[in-house]
Amino acid sequence: MTVVVVEAAGARSRAGLWRWARNPSAVVGGTLVGLVVLTALVSLVWTPYPPLAVDPSHTLARPSWAHLFGTDEYGRDVLSRVMAGSRISLYAGVVSVLVATAVGVPAGLLAAERGGIPAQVVLRLSDILYAFPALLAAITLSAALGASTTTAMLAIGIAFIPVFVRVTRSNALVVLGSDYVLAARAYGRRPLAILRRHVLPNIATTVIAQMSLLFSLAILAEAGLDYLGLGTTPPTASWGNMIETGQTYLSQDPLLSVWPGIAIFVAVLGFTLLGEGIAELRNARLGRSA
Numbered sequence: 001m002t003v004v005v006v007e008a009a010g011a012r013s014r015a016g017l018w019r020w021a022r023n024p025s026a027v028v029g030g031t032l033v034g035l036v037v038l039t040a041l042v043s044l045v046w047t048p049y050p051p052l053a054v055d056p057s058h059t060l061a062r063p064s065w066a067h068l069f070g071t072d073e074y075g076r077d078v079l080s081r082v083m084a085g086s087r088i089s090l091y092a093g094v095v096s097v098l099v100a101t102a103v104g105v106p107a108g109l110l111a112a113e114r115g116g117i118p119a120q121v122v123l124r125l126s127d128i129l130y131a132f133p134a135l136l137a138a139i140t141l142s143a144a145l146g147a148s149t150t151t152a153m154l155a156i157g158i159a160f161i162p163v164f165v166r167v168t169r170s171n172a173l174v175v176l177g178s179d180y181v182l183a184a185r186a187y188g189r190r191p192l193a194i195l196r197r198h199v200l201p202n203i204a205t206t207v208i209a210q211m212s213l214l215f216s217l218a219i220l221a222e223a224g225l226d227y228l229g230l231g232t233t234p235p236t237a238s239w240g241n242m243i244e245t246g247q248t249y250l251s252q253d254p255l256l257s258v259w260p261g262i263a264i265f266v267a268v269l270g271f272t273l274l275g276e277g278i279a280e281l282r283n284a285r286l287g288r289s290a
Contacts, residue, residue, distance in 0.1 A: 019281060026277025029212075032270025036263075040086040049077035051084040051237045060253050069259050072242075073249060078256065081237035082263050088238040089267055092153045092222035092231075093215040099157025101211060104164025109199065111165065112172035113191050119169075126162040134159035134221065135230075142230050149222070149238070152231035156221045160214050167210050171203040205282040212275030216268040223264050239264050 021027065048068070055075030063070045069078035107126070111119040138155035145151045172195075175181060181198050189197075225231035226240025234241055239260035246256030 023277050023281055025273045025280060029270050029273030029275070029277050032266055033274050036086055036267045036270060037090065039083055040090050043080075043083040043087055047077075047080035047083050049080045051076065051080045052235055053077070053080075060249060060256075062253070063255065070253065070255055072245065072256055078242075078259055081242060082239070082259050084237040085239045085242060085260060085263065086267070088149055088232055088236070089219045089222060089264075092149055092156075093218040093271070095150060095153040096157035096160060096218040096221075097211050097215050099154060100160035100164050100214065101207070104161040105168045105207060107161070108165040108168025109172055109195050112169045112176060112199075113195060122165060123169075126165045129158060130162040132159070135225075138225055138230050147230055147233055149232045152222060152225040153218065156218055156225075160218070163214060164207070164210065167206060168203065171206050172199050175199045175202045205278060209275045209278040209282065212271050212278060216271035216275070219264065219267050219271065223260075 053076060055071065058067070058071050058075045059073055061067055061071040061075070067077050067079065069082065072078055072081070107122050111122040134156055137158060138152050141151045141155050142148075175198060176194075181194060184194050184198060222231055223238070223240035223243070226238045227244045229241075229244075232238040232241060234245070242260040243257045243264075246253075246258075246260070249256055
């Protein structure tokens with residue numbers, strides 16, 4: 001009996017990998033995300049040069065074997081700074097998405113399960129947050145707490161909460177109306193147990209797909225806030241402040257802004273395609289089970 005169960009699980013696993021391999025969005029997105037994550041991990045232990053090392057004798061140097069992406073106005077190696085900036089972008093995405101998920105998912109589940117006045121309160125608070133501009137929230141928090149990556153991403157995470165509230169609530173309502181949940185209620189299972197055992201596993205894929213999509217928006221928002229001086233402050237390397245600094249030298253070396261721009265494009269594209277690929281795989285699975 002155990003052998004049969006193991007073989008069935010292995011067959012399902014192979015089928016899942018095959019479906020993943022046949023999904024272009026998932027494959028390309030996963031590859032790009034893996035590249036960004038690998039770059040961030042490698043930068044923790046190695047970069048061609050220290051990202052903050054100044055070399056006045058090699059300022060605004062063109063790309064060469066010594067400096068593959070050239071150097072900036074202080075002689076700092078651009079490749080090293082782009083690699084170090086990947087850590088900031090991933091950190092920003094993790095903080096903002098975790099904040100939004102930690103608040104939005106439980107609130108959405110509460111609204112779906114309780115209904116009535118609790119649901120209306122959650123939805124109206126969600127509407128208020130949705131109407132409050134993320135940039136204004138970032139400016140307010142920066143004024144109160146000081147400009148930093150964490151401060152900016154808290155503001156972005158708060159702005160993302162309504163998205164998770166509505167996605168979670170809408171999908172949870174579908175699951176809560178299913179026959180097996182109605183049977184669980186008739187059996188006397190408590191609401192919290194139903195949410196944990198039946199609802200969360202069935203909406204997890206949708207939530208993960210939404211997390212990936214919003215991760216890409218968080219990276220883009222973080223770069224924009226850094227560009228405006230509301231996020232990571234120099235000399236710490238981030239893609240946004242590298243673009244802002246590089247625009248001063250566009251006539252001398254436009255690549256100073258091009259390299260971090262390409263890095264942002266790759267990261268945003270990767271997480272967007274990954275989220276779309278996960279959503280497509282989920283929809284295909286639901287189509288087969290219908």
